[in-house]
Amino acid sequence: MVRRPRPGMTAIAVVGATLGLLLASCSVPGTPAVPAGHNSPAAQAVSVGPPHIHVTPSDQSKGVALDTPVVVTADSGRLTAVTVQEAGASAPTGEMSPDSRNWRLTGGLDSQASYTIQATATNGAGQNITSKAVFTTLQAQDRLLTTRSPGDGSTVGVGEPIDLRFNTSIPDDHKAALLQRIQVTSTPGVLGAWHWFSDSNVHFRTQSYWPAGTKVTITANLKGFNAGNGVWGLGDWASSFTVGAKHVSMIDDNTHQMLVYENDQLINTWPVSMGKAGYPTLDGTLTVLYKSYKVKMNSCSTFHTATACIPGAGNFYNEDVFYDTAISSNGFFIHAAPWSVGQQGHYDVSHGCVNLSTERATTFYNWSLIGDVVIIKNTGNLADLSNGEADWQIDFGQFSNTAGVGAVFTGPANNAALGGRVF
Secondary structure, three states: OOOOOOOOOOEEEEOOOOOOEOOOOOOOOOOOOOOOOOOOHHHHOOOOOOOOEEEEOOOOEEEEOOOOOOEEEEOOOEEEEEEEEEOOOOOOOEEEOOOOOEEEEOOOOOOOOEEEEEEEEEOOOOOEEEEEEEEEEOOOOEEOOEEEEOOOOEEEOOOOOEEEEEOOOOOHHHHHHHHHOEEEEEEOOOEEEEEEEEOOEEEEEEOOOOOOOOEEEEEEOOOOOEEEOOEEOOOOEEEEEEEOOOEEEEEEOOOOEEEEEEOOEEEEEEEOEOEOOOOOOEEEEEEOOEEEEEEEEEHHHHHOOOHHHOOOOOOOOEEEEEEEEEOOOOOOEEEEOHHHOOOOOOOOOEOOOEEEOHHHHHHHHHHOOOOOEEEEEOOOEEOOHHHOOOHHHOOHHHOOOEOOEOOEEOOOOOOHHHOOEEO
């Protein structure tokens, strides 16, 4: 076994939108309505005040947080145009309400940026007013970065979780807000949940395995997200992957047999040898993490014991091993072991890995997808978080561990009956 280790100003005109900087505006008081039937000219003329525009953040605001809502509101009349400029960057976009009373900037703000907003509103009497506001944002101390798997465009096995790792610890009171910005959608839709394995690492796992052929997209709208301690999301990202054929392998240490299934059809039954006394193979529902044609397996780096580092000692080894399919993060593989072919199918002689003949290990290596399911039983060495294999060891009912975030349905249908949220 072995351990593995954003030159100019750009403007965008939006017709009929709502903006949010608080601007001072003048208004002409209206006159009281004249009773019906009064015939004097003065009674027929009704003075209508100009519309009012409010913008948030207010004009000349400085150090504005990157998650501040930018909103323009016409509290009388309707908005006819909103123009937004960001110095040195493309024009931001916004959304107008159906009644043209409100406009809101979509997305977050950039760090240490200057924004200029102009808005025009009109009322039923044809009176117009234009307001302008300028504000600047704070400077982020650091940028929130995400390392993610599966990789964009990859094809994975039915047991593959979505694994997101951030470059900073996310405070507990920010975790739900972060997950609300990350959407998982798929065809077909499935039920899944998020689980934080550490303050910087969160996984999404399905209730059951992904259906073969599923198309999955992860969309992270992180621009303007406050990760705490001066760290902000400064951009968005998206990634997609496809689920391949259903591959499930079942290995039983009682029978020393490995049953290999594709799309629920048994395609191979192979003899194996597993971990001998004192070196039990992992036990549980595992997944293929990666594959490597050759791995240098060294007992000293694996076990860190005195005898494991002495050449000639009983448990010493230092060998190149081939066709290695990793099923843990700490050195458990399914690999070629031509030296144990005579014991395969009969008894255990390995230091924890699953031994196959070279031909069978090659077949399995070439056939396997990252995320394929490997179920091992009757070894007594239950897999857990320390092995990097906890996703499928946790009951789905307890998998979600973020307050306010429960099960998530990844399809378009209303999932109220499922007790989750539609992403």
